[in-house]
Amino acid sequence: MSLPLPSAEMNPALSGTDLTLGYDGKTVVRDARIDLRAGRVTALIGPNGSGKSTLLRSLARLHTPQAGTITLGDGLEARTLHPKDFARRVTLLTQSRPTPGGVRVKDVVAYGRHPYRGRFGSGDENGAAVVQRALEQTGVAAMAQRPVDELSGGELQRVWLATCLAQDTHVVLLDEPTTFLDLRYQIEILDIVRELADEHDVAIGVVLHDLNQAAAVADEVVLLHSGVVRATGTPAQVLTADLISEVYGLRIDVEVDEHGTVRTSPVGRHTNRRARRLSR
Numbered sequence: 001m002s003l004p005l006p007s008a009e010m011n012p013a014l015s016g017t018d019l020t021l022g023y024d025g026k027t028v029v030r031d032a033r034i035d036l037r038a039g040r041v042t043a044l045i046g047p048n049g050s051g052k053s054t055l056l057r058s059l060a061r062l063h064t065p066q067a068g069t070i071t072l073g074d075g076l077e078a079r080t081l082h083p084k085d086f087a088r089r090v091t092l093l094t095q096s097r098p099t100p101g102g103v104r105v106k107d108v109v110a111y112g113r114h115p116y117r118g119r120f121g122s123g124d125e126n127g128a129a130v131v132q133r134a135l136e137q138t139g140v141a142a143m144a145q146r147p148v149d150e151l152s153g154g155e156l157q158r159v160w161l162a163t164c165l166a167q168d169t170h171v172v173l174l175d176e177p178t179t180f181l182d183l184r185y186q187i188e189i190l191d192i193v194r195e196l197a198d199e200h201d202v203a204i205g206v207v208l209h210d211l212n213q214a215a216a217v218a219d220e221v222v223l224l225h226s227g228v229v230r231a232t233g234t235p236a237q238v239l240t241a242d243l244i245s246e247v248y249g250l251r252i253d254v255e256v257d258e259h260g261t262v263r264t265s266p267v268g269r270h271t272n273r274r275a276r277r278l279s280r
Helices: 052-059 083-087 105-116 127-137 153-166 183-200 211-217 241-248 271-279
Strands: 012-023 026-037 041-045 067-072 090-093 171-175 203-207 220-225 228-233 252-256 262-266
Touching: 012 052, 012 203, 026 041, 026 052, 026 203, 026 220, 026 228, 041 052, 041 183, 041 211, 052 090, 052 171, 052 203, 083 090, 083 105, 090 153, 105 127, 105 153, 127 153, 127 183, 153 171, 153 183, 183 203, 183 211, 211 262, 220 241, 228 241, 241 252
Parallel strands: 041 203, 041 220, 090 171, 171 203
Antiparallel strands: 012 026, 012 067, 220 228, 252 262
């Protein structure tokens, strides 16, 4: 089910059309369509194993489609670009990265400049300014000289995000960027995501497990189930009680406030019992 979008007239910065993806002969995503637009956040949601991360990785050219095409905003097929040319257009924050021992934050963030450098690191005249901007955008400028292996998980996640921003692309892909972070860092990461879209016109594609986070940060939601895109649209259009209860296999209540903000509440076997106890 594809629902009408409020800005469907905008040309996508990155599109996947009729994508079929698989591993070892097993298909995990079938005939998927996704469009990422400048200045908008698109959240990919769905149960574990639904194909969210596989679809995102295919957009980053880390997973070759069995069928379908991935196209950039100027009509070029992604597969035709040299890796460095593609890396100047699209960047991906993966779920986990190895932490280099003894390397300063500033130097790790500078890794993001690799598509712009020639042999021996030459040719990147604007690199230092872009790295500094990325450090400031993510709030890690004050720790620029600290070794990254001394940072907390939340601090390190912001450093890796800064590395992506230093790559200076118009499309940013984020695979579960809030996983394993405490509440403060989750909100900080989502605030940065929103600012990238609103203030820098970046097209964002982000995999999220938390439905309320997706509703809060996204302009558009893509709901996957068993490798199929079940619905695409605004959070209010996609996050309906009937649809997400069916997809997740349990009852999920949905409320929409006067501002249009969607809140989801899973109902477990002990939910009503707990509510009665609290009301006494």
